[in-house]
Amino acid sequence: MSTTLAGILFIGSLVLALAVVYRPLGDYMYRVYDGDRHWRVERAVYRVIGVRPESEQTWGVYARGVLAFSAVSILFLYGLQRLQDHLLLSLGFAPVKPDQAWNTAVSFVTNTNWQSYSGESTMGHLVQMAGLAVQNFVSAAVGMCVAVALIRGFARRRTDHLGNFWVDLVRGTLRILLPIAFVGAIALIAGGLVQNFGDANHHVITTITGAQQRITGGPVASQEVIKELGTNGGGFYNANSSHPFENGAPWTNWLEIFLILVIPFALCRTFGRMVGQNRQGYAILAVMATIALISVSLVNVFQLMHHGTVPTAAGAASEGVETRFGVANSATFAGATTLTSTGAVDSFHDSYTGLGGMMTLFNMMLGEVAPGGTGSGLYGMLVLAVITVFVAGLMVGRTPEYLGKKIGAREIKCAALYFLITPILVLTGTAVAMATGAGRAGPLNSGAHGLSEVLYAFTSASNNNGSAFAGITVNTVFYDTALGLCMALGRFLPMIFVLALAGSLARQGGTPESEGTLPTHRPQFVGMVTGVTVVLVALTFLPALALGPLAEGIH
Amino acid sequence: MRAPIWIRQHFAAARALLLFTVLLGVVYPLAVFAVAQLPGLQHKADGSYVKAGGRTVGSALIGQSFTNKNGDPLKQYFQSRPSNAGDGYDPTATSASNLGPEDVVDTLPDPRLLAAGKEDENARPSLLTQVCARSKAVGKLDGVSGARPFCTPGGAGAVLAVFGHRTAGGGVPHPTRVVSVNEQQGVVKAPFVGAYHGVKVELAKFGEDYAAGLVVPVKGDAPAEPAVPADAVTASGSGLDPHISPAYAAIQVRRVAQARGVGPAQVERLVNKAKDGRVLGFMGEPRVNVLKLNIALDREYPVRS
Numbered sequence: 001m002s003t004t005l006a007g008i009l010f011i012g013s014l015v016l017a018l019a020v021v022y023r024p025l026g027d028y029m030y031r032v033y034d035g036d037r038h039w040r041v042e043r044a045v046y047r048v049i050g051v052r053p054e055s056e057q058t059w060g061v062y063a064r065g066v067l068a069f070s071a072v073s074i075l076f077l078y079g080l081q082r083l084q085d086h087l088l089l090s091l092g093f094a095p096v097k098p099d100q101a102w103n104t105a106v107s108f109v110t111n112t113n114w115q116s117y118s119g120e121s122t123m124g125h126l127v128q129m130a131g132l133a134v135q136n137f138v139s140a141a142v143g144m145c146v147a148v149a150l151i152r153g154f155a156r157r158r159t160d161h162l163g164n165f166w167v168d169l170v171r172g173t174l175r176i177l178l179p180i181a182f183v184g185a186i187a188l189i190a191g192g193l194v195q196n197f198g199d200a201n202h203h204v205i206t207t208i209t210g211a212q213q214r215i216t217g218g219p220v221a222s223q224e225v226i227k228e229l230g231t232n233g234g235g236f237y238n239a240n241s242s243h244p245f246e247n248g249a250p251w252t253n254w255l256e257i258f259l260i261l262v263i264p265f266a267l268c269r270t271f272g273r274m275v276g277q278n279r280q281g282y283a284i285l286a287v288m289a290t291i292a293l294i295s296v297s298l299v300n301v302f303q304l305m306h307h308g309t310v311p312t313a314a315g316a317a318s319e320g321v322e323t324r325f326g327v328a329n330s331a332t333f334a335g336a337t338t339l340t341s342t343g344a345v346d347s348f349h350d351s352y353t354g355l356g357g358m359m360t361l362f363n364m365m366l367g368e369v370a371p372g373g374t375g376s377g378l379y380g381m382l383v384l385a386v387i388t389v390f391v392a393g394l395m396v397g398r399t400p401e402y403l404g405k406k407i408g409a410r411e412i413k414c415a416a417l418y419f420l421i422t423p424i425l426v427l428t429g430t431a432v433a434m435a436t437g438a439g440r441a442g443p444l445n446s447g448a449h450g451l452s453e454v455l456y457a458f459t460s461a462s463n464n465n466g467s468a469f470a471g472i473t474v475n476t477v478f479y480d481t482a483l484g485l486c487m488a489l490g491r492f493l494p495m496i497f498v499l500a501l502a503g504s505l506a507r508q509g510g511t512p513e514s515e516g517t518l519p520t521h522r523p524q525f526v527g528m529v530t531g532v533t534v535v536l537v538a539l540t541f542l543p544a545l546a547l548g549p550l551a552e553g554i555h
Numbered sequence: 556m557r558a559p560i561w562i563r564q565h566f567a568a569a570r571a572l573l574l575f576t577v578l579l580g581v582v583y584p585l586a587v588f589a590v591a592q593l594p595g596l597q598h599k600a601d602g603s604y605v606k607a608g609g610r611t612v613g614s615a616l617i618g619q620s621f622t623n624k625n626g627d628p629l630k631q632y633f634q635s636r637p638s639n640a641g642d643g644y645d646p647t648a649t650s651a652s653n654l655g656p657e658d659v660v661d662t663l664p665d666p667r668l669l670a671a672g673k674e675d676e677n678a679r680p681s682l683l684t685q686v687c688a689r690s691k692a693v694g695k696l697d698g699v700s701g702a703r704p705f706c707t708p709g710g711a712g713a714v715l716a717v718f719g720h721r722t723a724g725g726g727v728p729h730p731t732r733v734v735s736v737n738e739q740q741g742v743v744k745a746p747f748v749g750a751y752h753g754v755k756v757e758l759a760k761f762g763e764d765y766a767a768g769l770v771v772p773v774k775g776d777a778p779a780e781p782a783v784p785a786d787a788v789t790a791s792g793s794g795l796d797p798h799i800s801p802a803y804a805a806i807q808v809r810r811v812a813q814a815r816g817v818g819p820a821q822v823e824r825l826v827n828k829a830k831d832g833r834v835l836g837f838m839g840e841p842r843v844n845v846l847k848l849n850i851a852l853d854r855e856y857p858v859r860s
Contacts (some may be wrong), residue, residue, distance in 0.1 A: 001833070001836060001837065003840070005837075006833055006837040006838075009836075045574060048570055048574055049567050049570045049571045049574065050563075050566070050567050050570060051567055061564075064560075064564055065564055065568070068561070068565045068568040069568040069571060069572070071568070072568040072569050072572050073568075073572055076569075076572055076576075120646065120647055120648075120649065121648065129580050129581070129584050130576050130580030130581060131580070133584070134572075134575055134576050134579045134580040137575065137579045138575055166567065166571065169571070170571075173579070178583065181583070182587065185587045186587065186591070189587075189591050189599055190595075190596060191599075192599050192603055192615075193600075194600055194601065195584075195588050195591040196591075196600055196601055196602070198601075198602070203602070205604075205611055205612065205614075206610070206612065207613050208619075208849060208850065208853060209619075209620070209621055209623070209629060209632070211622075213613060213617070213619060213644065213645075214645075214646055215614055215617060215646055216646045216647060217601070217602055219584040219588065221587060221600070222588075223584070237649050237793075238649045238650060239649035239650065239792060239793035239794065239795070242791065242793040243793045243795065244614075244617055244796075245602070245616060248599075248603075248616050249834065249839070250833065250834045250839020250840075251834045251835070251839075253839065254838050308656035309656065309657055309659050310656045310657070310658065310682050310705075311656050312704050312705060312779075313683055313686050313703050313704050313705040313706060313712075314703075314785045314788055315703070315779065315780055315781055315784070315785040316785035316786075316789075318786055318789040319651075319652060319654070319656075319682065319686075319790060320651040320652065320791070321791065322792055322793065323636070323786055323791065323796050323798035323799060323800055323840060323842045324798050324839050325839055325840070326839055326840030329838065329839060330792075346792065347792045348651035348653055348792045350651070350653040350654070350655060351652060351653060351654060351655060351656065351682070352656070353656050354656055354657070357656075444653055444654070445654065445658055447657075448657075449655035449656075449657060449658070452655075469653070470651065470653045471653030471655070552656070552657055
């Protein structure tokens with residue numbers, strides 16, 4: 001079979017698998033978030049936490065719950081890293097230095113998982129397990145909470161209540177993420193991922209040539225699975241999912257891509273169910289799937305064509321690519337990881353062809369909405385749908401409506417502010433970095449590719465992706481601090497605006513559909529949302545892209 | 556007296572986090588670990604170790620170097636891909652090169668340090684030169700042509716810095732000076748090309764800055780699909796790639812057979828046994844596990860010393 005055909009079948013089989021689980025998983029998540037019954041174990045959890053699960057929260061209380069939980073998480077994770085030498089299973093590693101510990105704490109709590117450290121030489125097993133992997137679960141669950149709150153804003157009428165943050169958090173974690181992660185971890189072990197508490201110092205092997213090799217074990221499988229499922233992306237090892245112990249076989253590669261995409265896509269179904277119109281879920285799904293398919297195909301085409309000097313000299317874009325995955329499947333992983341907020345990598349984007357690398361950057365600039373992170377992808381896409389409805393309303397001179405809710409001044413302000421945050425962080429951050437010596441010291445490559453590395457870093461941090469053009473040296477006070485700020489602001493400001501939007505939508509009564517209502521489930525609307533998404537991003541980022549990857553990719 | 560709600564929320568958050576830490580951070584990984592002790596899974600959860608001659612010699616999933624102490628390839632073994640993990644295949648320092656597709660200009664070493672037999676720490680070969688040098692070395696070792704597009708016969712990146720007035724399109728139709736930037740005076744005798752647009756090509760001198768020139772990689776007439784395959788001249792993402800392509804294995808067969816005093820057909824048989832196809836016919840790429848192959852070679856055709 002030819003490489004191209006195998007690559008197409010690889011993508012096709014993923015599409016098929018995602019289509020098969022779309023309804024059952026989406027319906028299941030709908031019942032999780034919409035059901036009244038609490039499990040006995042959940043009631044026990046609520047007693048320990050000290051919250052009343054029946055009480056409903058306004059958007060402000062809900063938002064403060066998100067912020068309180070995240071703030072406490074950042075402090076805890078910071079402390080855990082700073083004190084790791086006093087803890088069990090530290091493997092003898094020193095405490096992580098303050099600026100890096102801040103960066104890493106923010107990174108994992110914001111679901112970014114940007115890593116300025118190298119896993120195998122910095123973090124002990126306990127920090128990985130009880131610190132980083134825990135945030136992999138709960139940061140994903142927080143994203144889903146905010147998405148669900150926004151959907152309730154559309155679905156409910158004349159109320160201040162958006163649900164209970166603690167209930168949503170606990171249910172998302174215990175009923176959705178944990179069961180899938182447990183099964184997935186066992187499957188990944190069958191594919192060669194390790195799950196042990198080995199210490200590299202005790203696994204020194206003498207090879208057949210008489211050389212010594214230290215094999216680094218750890219509780220990898222249990223962390224790897226939630227790293228993909230929760231669209232987190234922070235690798236146990238420096239080499240992330242290209243490491244054979246994180247991704248041992250071609251089929252684990254397939255499974256990891258599937259795990260990355262499965263919840264973000266299926267949440268469209270949950271959305272449709274909750275607003276009582278499945279077709280609305282399909283419309284959002286269609287926008288996401290269209291963008292994702294085009295993007296993944298383009299990354300594949302650019303990588304397989306291997307334009308550019310070094311790829312031409314090598315005969316393939318195989319630098320930074322593992323033999324067992326090959327160029328095509330690696331390109332598909334690269335597309336999936338940047339279209340979502342994952343940022344795990346099974347090959348190194350820095351060595352991609354100019355245009356292939358640009359696509360990964362462009363995917364993140366889209367705001368990670370196709371399908372985006374767990375929860376964050378859906379609320380990002382719904383905000384874009386609101387903006388689309390508004391633009392369409394302006395054209396025909398009518399008050400825009402979406403799902404029976406009027407998009408008035410307050411709503412469009414929230415949506416616009418949401419959209420503006422990331423470009424401000426990305427472009428300002430890159431500009432500041434290029435204007436200061438501390439920033440210019442970062443890039444490994446010179447010229448256009450050096451700018452791409454910086455632009456990629458700020459795009460990745462501000463969009464909470466976490467992948468990198470990894471040549472850049474980011475473990476410096478400047479980058480640790482600046483990127484940490486971008487991650488925090490890029491996560492929590494949008495969340496606040498989304499919850500504010502949800503609050504103001506929930507207060508409205510429903511507007512009955514009339515002759516002039518724009519139908520939001522037809523191909524026309526799908527096309528418009530797709531168009532608005534691409535045009536907004538193109539207008540915002542094209543000048544920056546022209547200086548970096550475009551300058552490099554087009555001679 | 557009750558604390559204000561925003562304080563109470565933080566206490567709730569702290570309790571929730573502690574609970575999650577115990578459940579997701581301790582109980583869950585231990586439960587996965589417990590299931591992983593089942594027969595069939597345990598070997599993999601431990602690290603897929605492989606034995607030879609009764610002792611553990613590595614992991615089937617973690618690649619190794621098959622070189623002598625100086626880092627020269629051992630002829631009796633199949634060679635792995637180039638690696639950027641530490642000094643090569645070091646699991647405590649996994650890494651990719653992270654060099655871009657247009658990384659084509661070397662930072663040349665100081666000739667005075669070279670003359671003194673030292674290494675220049677500031678020198679850095681470009682990714683292109685790394686690819687060209689590896690290709691030449693593999694070609695020499697395995698008796699095939701190491702020629703590639705954009706490479707000099709000497710195994711450096713064939714790249715010119717062209718000085719002169721630039722047109723609006725960015726070209727330099729009438730160059731005033733041309734330097735072959737990756738070929739150093741004193742190291743290379745003559746540049747890979749004598750003249751460019753009628754201007755004599757100079758060799759590069761240490762310490763001179765050629766940034767003002769237009770960088771022009773010269774493709775040359777080497778075949779687009781060189782004899783040395785792509786995976787043999789490029790490093791993997793992890794630096795621990797346990798596999799090579801069947802094509803890279805194929806060009807090594809003759810050399811390994813010769814070093815072990817057996818016929819190529821016998822070695823080829825073992826290569827085929829160590830070969831895996833695509834999973835289900837479409838996932839991943841065909842590949843050969845280098846460590847497993849070399850262990851099989853030692854077992855069936857040991858080197859007589």
